[in-house]
Amino acid sequence: MNCEQARPLLAAYVDGELDTVRMLEMEGHLPACPACTRAVRELQQLQQSLRQESLYHPAPAALRRNVLAELSAQARPEPKPAFWSWFRLVPALSGAMVVCLAALLAVTLNRPSGHEQLTAEIVSSHIRSLMANHALDVVSTDQHTVKPWFNGRVDFAPPVKDLAAQGFPLIGGRLDYLHHRTVAALVFQRNKHIINVFLWPGSEKNSAPSLDSVRQGFNLIHWNQGGMTCWAISDLNPTELLEFTRDFAL
Amino acid sequence: MEARERLPAFEQTVLPHLDAAHNLARWLAGNDQDAQDVVQEACLRAFKFFGGFRGDNPRAWLLAIVRNTFYTWLRQNRPAIPTVELDDAALEVADPAAAGEALQTRQADAETVRRAIAALPVEFREIIVLREMEAMSYKDIAILADLPIGTVMSRLARARKLLQKQLAREYQTGGPS
Numbered sequence: 001m002n003c004e005q006a007r008p009l010l011a012a013y014v015d016g017e018l019d020t021v022r023m024l025e026m027e028g029h030l031p032a033c034p035a036c037t038r039a040v041r042e043l044q045q046l047q048q049s050l051r052q053e054s055l056y057h058p059a060p061a062a063l064r065r066n067v068l069a070e071l072s073a074q075a076r077p078e079p080k081p082a083f084w085s086w087f088r089l090v091p092a093l094s095g096a097m098v099v100c101l102a103a104l105l106a107v108t109l110n111r112p113s114g115h116e117q118l119t120a121e122i123v124s125s126h127i128r129s130l131m132a133n134h135a136l137d138v139v140s141t142d143q144h145t146v147k148p149w150f151n152g153r154v155d156f157a158p159p160v161k162d163l164a165a166q167g168f169p170l171i172g173g174r175l176d177y178l179h180h181r182t183v184a185a186l187v188f189q190r191n192k193h194i195i196n197v198f199l200w201p202g203s204e205k206n207s208a209p210s211l212d213s214v215r216q217g218f219n220l221i222h223w224n225q226g227g228m229t230c231w232a233i234s235d236l237n238p239t240e241l242l243e244f245t246r247d248f249a250l
Numbered sequence: 251m252e253a254r255e256r257l258p259a260f261e262q263t264v265l266p267h268l269d270a271a272h273n274l275a276r277w278l279a280g281n282d283q284d285a286q287d288v289v290q291e292a293c294l295r296a297f298k299f300f301g302g303f304r305g306d307n308p309r310a311w312l313l314a315i316v317r318n319t320f321y322t323w324l325r326q327n328r329p330a331i332p333t334v335e336l337d338d339a340a341l342e343v344a345d346p347a348a349a350g351e352a353l354q355t356r357q358a359d360a361e362t363v364r365r366a367i368a369a370l371p372v373e374f375r376e377i378i379v380l381r382e383m384e385a386m387s388y389k390d391i392a393i394l395a396d397l398p399i400g401t402v403m404s405r406l407a408r409a410r411k412l413l414q415k416q417l418a419r420e421y422q423t424g425g426p427s
């Protein structure tokens with residue numbers, strides 16, 4: 001291989017794209033040719049410069065969580081009751097039930113469209129936290145360790161309480177991603193049941209915890225306290241979960 | 251296959267390449283928010299089409315979707331920034347040995363390299379990311395970007411030359427020393 005033949009193949013050589021025969025020919029040429037050797041060195045140098053770790057942009061954890069949450073929401077669609085199929089049921093129902101049904105429908109229809117999405121995301125986050133060994137960023141039963149952990153990680157101070165005395169020990173916290181923002185997640189335990197509490201700043205007035213919905217066997221409780229939007233989710237029964245949230249909201 | 255059944259397989263096969271997806275989107279879009287929007291949208295598309303995925307290179311498959319999503323996004327959101335129409339045939343023949351400039355022979359610092367890559371036209375940038383950061387083969391890049399292999403090679407050569415010139419210039423004009 002002479003220099004004329006070697007030059008157009010230098011990049012392919014550096015990229016490991018030459019077949020064996022031509023690679024051997026190239027390795028025969030290089031020691032005899034300072035110009036090609038220099039070009040190879042420069043290409044390798046450039047390659048090293050481009051492969052510096054700090055130039056690589058791995059996916060942020062929040063993006064990963066958000067993608068998973070959306071996929072989970074897609075994979076487990078809540079069947080939306082078709083208006084007309086509900087309507088056809090009406091004649092078969094008693095008057096009282098019709099009233100209930102109408103009220104339920106009104107509530108469902110009046111809910112902001114983001115509600116469905118949000119509760120689906122909460123369920124997904126909860127399920128992921130159960131699968132991924134609780135996915136705790138800070139493991140501690142001490143509220144004085146968990147609370148400061150959020151300093152500088154979120155732009156608000158989530159209320160952190162240990163409710164061990166009430167039978168709901170704190171086990172840790174993590175950052176999560178809900179509703180297009182980073183939120184604080186606190187994890188509590190009741191016997192074998194895991195409770196996730198999600199908190200982020202909101203603009204609503206204080207409201208008492210109430211059962212918002214049941215999705216995929218999980219109870220979701222929603223309330224507002226001290227400028228925070230709060231959600232608790234668990235497979236724990238609604239009564240005890242409400243008891244927990246009332247203790248938390250105190 | 252139901253979406254519910256597809257998810258675990260998708261998580262195992264495709265999501266391990268989320269870093270590569272984000273890296274490509276981040277270099278193409280140039281900022282965090284747009285990159286995340288593109289990746290999010292690309293993942294949803296990928297999930298939708300995952301049932302039809304039969305290949306043995308899920309990373310290239312995902313990156314192809316990220317790339318398509320990015321260009322769709324670019325047309326919809328940044329119509330004022332047209333992509334450069336490249337006349338690949340007109341590109342000079344790659345001949346790095348003929349470069350007369352004093353090319354630097356040591357590793358350039360990350361910030362300088364970052365600026366040099368960011369200054370490349372997007373069609374060159376993507377080839378650099380795919381080849382140098384993801385170490386993809388010419389063939390995989392050709393399939394992914396739907397280009398002939400010859401075009402991949404000429405764009406890569408051109409992109410490298412531009413980078414080398416840019417870095418040499420930075421280091422000569424009192425850039426980082």
Ligand SMILES: [Zn+2]
Pocket residue numbers: 002003004006007029033035036037
């Ligand atoms: Zn030579």
